[in-house]
Amino acid sequence: MDTKVNLAEKLSRLDAPFQPGIVGTLNDYKLAVVKVHGEFVWHKHDDTDDFFLVLSGHLTIQLRDRDVELSPGELFVVPRGVEHRPVADEEAHVLLIERRGTPNTGDYTTAAPRRIV
Amino acid sequence: MDTKVNLAEKLSRLDAPFQPGIVGTLNDYKLAVVKVHGEFVWHKHDDTDDFFLVLSGHLTIQLRDRDVELSPGELFVVPRGVEHRPVADEEAHVLLIERRGTPNTGDYTTAAPRRIV
Numbered sequence: 001m002d003t004k005v006n007l008a009e010k011l012s013r014l015d016a017p018f019q020p021g022i023v024g025t026l027n028d029y030k031l032a033v034v035k036v037h038g039e040f041v042w043h044k045h046d047d048t049d050d051f052f053l054v055l056s057g058h059l060t061i062q063l064r065d066r067d068v069e070l071s072p073g074e075l076f077v078v079p080r081g082v083e084h085r086p087v088a089d090e091e092a093h094v095l096l097i098e099r100r101g102t103p104n105t106g107d108y109t110t111a112a113p114r115r116i117v
Numbered sequence: 118m119d120t121k122v123n124l125a126e127k128l129s130r131l132d133a134p135f136q137p138g139i140v141g142t143l144n145d146y147k148l149a150v151v152k153v154h155g156e157f158v159w160h161k162h163d164d165t166d167d168f169f170l171v172l173s174g175h176l177t178i179q180l181r182d183r184d185v186e187l188s189p190g191e192l193f194v195v196p197r198g199v200e201h202r203p204v205a206d207e208e209a210h211v212l213l214i215e216r217r218g219t220p221n222t223g224d225y226t227t228a229a230p231r232r233i234v
Contacts, residue, residue, distance in 0.1 A: 004185050004193045026168045026194050026214060029146075051143045053212075055190065068121050073172065076121045077143050095170075097143060097214070 007033055007055055011093050013117045020096055020104055021117030028100050033117070037091040042083055043106035048099045050078040057092030061085070124150055124172055128210050130234045137213055137221055138234030149213040150234070151221075153205040160200065160223035165216045167195040174209030178202070 005023045010033050014021050017037035024031040036059055052061060053075040061068040061076055062085040068076050078084045086094075098104075103111030122140045127150050131138050134154040141148040153176055169178060170192040178185040178193055179202040185193050195201045203211075215221075220228030 002196070004187055004191050007190045007192065024192070024194055026166050027197075027216065031168075031192070031194075049143050051148075070121055073124045074121050075124065075141070075148070077141055077148075079119070080144075099144065 005031075007093075007095060010117050011035065011055070017091065018104070019112050019115065021115055023117060025100070026097070029097055030100050030102075032096045032098070034094050034096055034104075035091055036086050036088040036094055038088070040086045041105055041110070042085045044081055044083045045078075045098075045102055045106050046081050048102055049080050050084070050102075051095075051097040052076050052078070052086070053095040055093040055095055057088060057090060059092040059094055060087045062087055122148075124210075124212060127234050128152065128172070134208070135221070136229050136232065138232055140234060142217070143214070145217050146214055147217050147219075149215070151211050151213055152208055153203050153211055154208040155205070157203045158222055158227070159202045161198055162195075162215075162219055162223050163198050165219055166197050167201070167219075168212075168214040169193050169195070169203070170212040172210040172212055174205060174207060176209040176211060177204045179204055 010023045017035045020032040020034040022030050022032045054070040059070045105111050127140045134152045137149040137151040139149045171187040176187045222228050
């Protein structure tokens, strides 16, 4: 990546919710934007933390024992091994940062395909 | 970090420009906010890329051959080894993501002290 990334412009290229679009890399991490609308699946990542920064809308990250409510400009890092489910009643736009090769569902068989936008 | 982070609230705890405040971690990376006002020093990181996301204001990342102009919602990753200088005529607020132990000036002898906010 040798040019700047406008996150809103990248998000406008996405159609469906829960289909991340990769916008860049940071060392061995991928930077991705995603639209969240409705309920994702419960999942966890055993070997990596999971970064969420809300860009627009409101995102709930459900944990087994509580909900984390995020508004624009708020971030939350789900610790490795912790089950979570992202949920949004209305469309929310989110920046994700994950180690390369991390399946978004925590499972390669159900993960969204890798897509660069 | 087991609570959410409101970036604007964290930024309000910072006084001086170019003194990052660590707000969380992602695996072995630190998440930090910083106020940029004026000119930072020219520097590079030989072993890590350098992530900048503008939260408010306008940031120029000077490279030796061009300037990258960033507005809120825009990010740029300076590739490892590339000399750069962040500059802002008026105060800009920025999210930084760097591998733990990365000195902000590229040099441990001149780096800002590690500070958690």
